Amino acid sequence: MEISLSNVEKHYVRKGKGGTIREIPVLSKIDFSLKSGKIIRIIGESGCGKSTLMNMICGMLPPSSGSIVYNGRSIYDLGDDDLSLLRNRKFGIVPQRSVAVGSLSVEDNIRLPFLYASSETSELKERTEKLLQYLNISGLADSFPNELSGGEMRRVCIARSLINEPEFIFADEPTNDLDKDNMELVLSLLRKKADEGVGVMIVSHDSSVGDYADETYRVADGQVVRI
Numbered sequence: 001m002e003i004s005l006s007n008v009e010k011h012y013v014r015k016g017k018g019g020t021i022r023e024i025p026v027l028s029k030i031d032f033s034l035k036s037g038k039i040i041r042i043i044g045e046s047g048c049g050k051s052t053l054m055n056m057i058c059g060m061l062p063p064s065s066g067s068i069v070y071n072g073r074s075i076y077d078l079g080d081d082d083l084s085l086l087r088n089r090k091f092g093i094v095p096q097r098s099v100a101v102g103s104l105s106v107e108d109n110i111r112l113p114f115l116y117a118s119s120e121t122s123e124l125k126e127r128t129e130k131l132l133q134y135l136n137i138s139g140l141a142d143s144f145p146n147e148l149s150g151g152e153m154r155r156v157c158i159a160r161s162l163i164n165e166p167e168f169i170f171a172d173e174p175t176n177d178l179d180k181d182n183m184e185l186v187l188s189l190l191r192k193k194a195d196e197g198v199g200v201m202i203v204s205h206d207s208s209v210g211d212y213a214d215e216t217y218r219v220a221d222g223q224v225v226r227i
């Protein structure tokens with residue numbers, strides 16, 4: 001299984017004072033692929049385009065031009081419903097800023113992507129419990145997001161990204177807010193998933209992520225280069 005980018009370019013358009021419009025070029029002519037069973041680490045200076053790259057690959061941000069193909073299909077040619085289903089069924093996403101639905105408990109937040117794609121099952125209950133236990137947050141199942149520390153919330157987002165047993169995991173700075181033990185826990189879990197055949201992409205400035213990754217790429221000057 002592979003997600004491949006061909007000739008991908010991305011620029012943003014920023015509106016200035018007096019209605020002026022400025023193009024912000026971020027990435028140009030990118031050819032890149034993400035494969036099953038590997039952890040790819042992405043590094044680069046702040047603002048170089050790491051999150052932009054990840055968001056495009058995981059179906060959250062269309063490129064300005066070029067194609068992103070998963071399983072033989074160009075993902076941005078899918079309709080909104082099919083793209084949402086793809087993201088919820090096949091992809092697990094850990095966003096840079098921890099986000100959760102404030103009115104739902106930790107447990108219900110973790111189940112959300114599963115419930116989007118299927119109805120509740122006993123398997124879901126088991127999977128949720130396993131993830132909560134593995135990530136040392138079992139005691140927080142009935143808590144609400146605003147009651148959690150940054151590191152606890154980060155682990156909730158990681159559990160949520162894994163609930164559907166995705167084919168690809170996209171994690172933007174997944175070790176932010178975590179202490180050393182929890183960082184090792186999370187990275188070992190992602191390594192285990194990769195060894196089971198999942199493709200993992202981690203954006204991280206954290207050098208210890210390098211110990212768990214198969215390949216590292218640097219984003220600079222609009223390019224993605226293997227180092």
Ligand SMILES: Nc1ncnc2c1ncn2[C@@H]1O[C@H](COP(=O)(O)OP(=O)(O)OP(=O)(O)O)[C@@H](O)[C@H]1O
Nearest residue numbers: 012013014024026045046047048049050051052053
């Ligand atoms: N929605 C947007 N509109 C306009 N410019 C944007 C938008 N999102 C990002 N940018 C700009 O695009 C560039 C790349 O942003 P991106 O978030 O991809 O960088 P990054 O490498 O992930 O940064 P960091 O390490 O600080 O998170 C930055 O200059 C940023 O200001």
